[in-house]
Amino acid sequence: MYLPNQNEFFIDPARCIGCEACVQACSECDTHKGHAMIHLEHVDRGQSTQTVPVVCMHCESPTCAEVCPADAIKKTDDGVVQSARKPRCVACNNCVLACPFGVPKMITDFELMMKCDLCYDRTSAGKKPMCASVCPSGALYFGPRAQIEQLRPRSTPVNKFQFGRQTVATKVHMMAPKGPAKAQYVDVTDAMNETGRGQRISLDILSTMYVSEEQP
Amino acid sequence: MSKEKLKANIWAFVVTAILARLITLGSGNLDRFDAALVGYTFATLFAAFGITRRYALWLQRPPTAMYWTRGWKVFFLLLHPRHIVSNLFRFFQRLFVHYAFNDFIWRRGRMRWLAHWYIMWGCVIAGGITFPLVFGWVHFASEPDNLEWYRVRLFGYPTVAFPIRSLVGFLTFHGLVWSSILVIIGVLLALRRRLHDHGAAALQEFGEDILPLFLLFAISVTGLMLTASYTWMKGYGYDFLAILHALTVIFTLLWLPFGKFFHIFQRSATVGVAFYQDVGKQGEQAKCRRCGEEFASRMHVEDLITVEQQLGYHYEMPDSPVEHYQWICPRCRRVLLGLAQGQLWSGVRDQESGIS
Known part of the structure; x- marks a missing residue:
């Protein structure tokens, strides 16, 4: 049963400290007990400390559901894209490969695709998703929009993402800089040649060390 | 009407017509057809129409169509003499492990597996008994020289015979009782999980998850009540129970193309997917x-x-x-x-x- 509320999900990867509290908490959710559905990616582990928490963005027109040959992925009336329906999923991996955010997980043992469902047992009852309830840095935030806008005056929520020629609108928002020119969308493919934050610093340190060792 | 719907309707009509013809052929132009079961027959024909229509529509969705085409290409590729033995072995292994044992549901959870396994085998046994009987394809006839013996006739042709008052006879004539018991156990286990599991409670929908369980339960219980009526109660309320049982079965047959029951027909796609993935790994x-x-x-x-x-x-x-x-x-x-x-x-x- 869905209880409408004013809360929305906001992700702010720049705030992530890679503590993995979200990963641990996620596996305690009743709808996917024992399996963490959140991804915590190290951008470039050897060079940078930057980490990215990735939850399902719950697209308005979910590519995963459209490419599912078994019609197993459904969206609830309140816009939450659910894990594949157990009787229908044929474990073909289409959704895993097609999701532009790289979210669905194929649980090979179960022959079933599972993904973040916004802790539907909790959010449909007005509670926070597990990950947002434990995130210490606010990288994963679940609450009223007015509150996050007040807490982060330099940021603004954006829910449009560009992948090549495709624009994807989502239920989950990403915090983007407010000014000087407000971002209308996050161009993901534009970051193809970007490297992890801190990489330049670490490379500098490494090169300094290398040079200092070379010096007599 | 869209092109896809027209195509699906044509397929549904053709399959229903073929099934109707098979019923008349298999029952010796309705000679061996039990008129009391005509309601079940028509419900089955409607179900065949609905299932084929939905299947045909489903196959025309771009991702399904792609797998359908690829699946057949891969299938013929795997029939190559060099691969045929290993692929046939893999096919039958999958048939047993995946479809008969439900290994993947076992790994999802023991209680879930037990519930599904009871329901599945109950339904398979019940379907295996009911459909051939309803279509007049199978019937039992007394032996002319010994009325204590029954002979099973398949499409009118004599097959095995057995004494009516024997263990084989008892087990055979109560086949639907055994299948009902299996289904009832499975349904109760499934309902127990749905009542206790917070995750399931949050995601379940009445039409998708609860109604099929109620329907299976209703069929099984009314079927058992029929047996109880003629075995111990001298046929008390038999006519009413027969109509009630028929209604539950007919409603379930008509519900087959919709909701959860459709997975019975959809799951066959996993065989094609497995072979598609095998070929993909080799390429x-x-x-x-x-x-x-x-x-x-x-x-x-x-x-x-x-x-x-x-x-x-x-x-x-x-x-x-x-x-x-x-x-x-x-x-x-x-x-x-x-x-x-x-x-x-x-x-x-x-x-x-x-x-x-």
Whole structure:
């Protein structure tokens, strides 16, 4: 049963400290007990400390559901894209490969695709998703929009993402800089040649060390 | 009417007509057809129409159509003399482990598996008994020289015979009782899980998850009540119970094309998917155009690009050597999300510090 509320999900990867509290908490959710559905990616582990928490963005027109040959992925009336329906999923991996955010997980043992469902047992009852309830840095935030806008005056929520020629609108928002020119969308493919934050610093340190060792 | 619907209707009509013809043929032009079961027969014909129509519509969806075409291509590829033995072995192994034992449900949870296994085998046994009897394909006839013996006649042809008052006779004539017991146990286990599991409670829907259980329970209980009526109660309320049982069965048959029951027909696709994946693993692999790691078969990625284009998605990247976002592996897609946000903030900082 869905209880409408004013809360929305906001992700702010720049705030992530890679503590993995979200990963641990996620596996305690009743709808996917024992399996963490959140991804915590190290951008470039050897060079940078930057980490990215990735939850399902719950697209308005979910590519995963459209490419599912078994019609197993459904969206609830309140816009939450659910894990594949157990009787229908044929474990073909289409959704895993097609999701532009790289979210669905194929649980090979179960022959079933599972993904973040916004802790539907909790959010449909007005509670926070597990990950947002434990995130210490606010990288994963679940609450009223007015509150996050007040807490982060330099940021603004954006829910449009560009992948090549495709624009994807989502239920989950990403915090983007407010000014000087407000971002209308996050161009993901534009970051193809970007490297992890801190990489330049670490490379500098490494090169300094290398040079200092070379010096007599 | 759309082209897809017209095609699906034609297929549904053809399959229903074939089934109707098979019923008249198999029952000796209705000579061996039990008129009391005519309601079940028509409900089955309607169900055949509905199931075929939905199946045909389903097969025309771009991703399903792709798997359907690819599945048959792969199937004929695997019939090559060099692969046929290993593939037939794999096919039968899958048939047993996946369909008969439900290994994947076992791994999802023991209670879930037990519930499904009881329900599935109860339904398989009940279907195996009911449909041939309803269609007049199988009937029992007394032996002319010994009325204590029954002979099973298949399409009118005599097969095995057994004494009526024997263990074989008892087990055979109560086949639907055994299947009802299996279904009732399975339904109760499934309902118990649905009542106690918070996760299931949050996601379940009445039409999709609860109604099928109620229908199976109703069929089984009314069926058992019929047996109880003629065995111990001298046929008390038999006519009413027979109509009630028929209504539950007919409603379930008509519900088959909708909701959860459709997975019975849909799951067969897993065989094709498994072979598609086998062939994909043996072929060229797709390498991520960002990190260079292999992440899927090239065939799968190319097929997905086609399907996405058919669905109206435009993940093409015309000004980039990547060409299409499908060539980026899922891990890099997640990383890019963080990098893209970082890039926006870098842009702001650069502007604020007057770099650009």
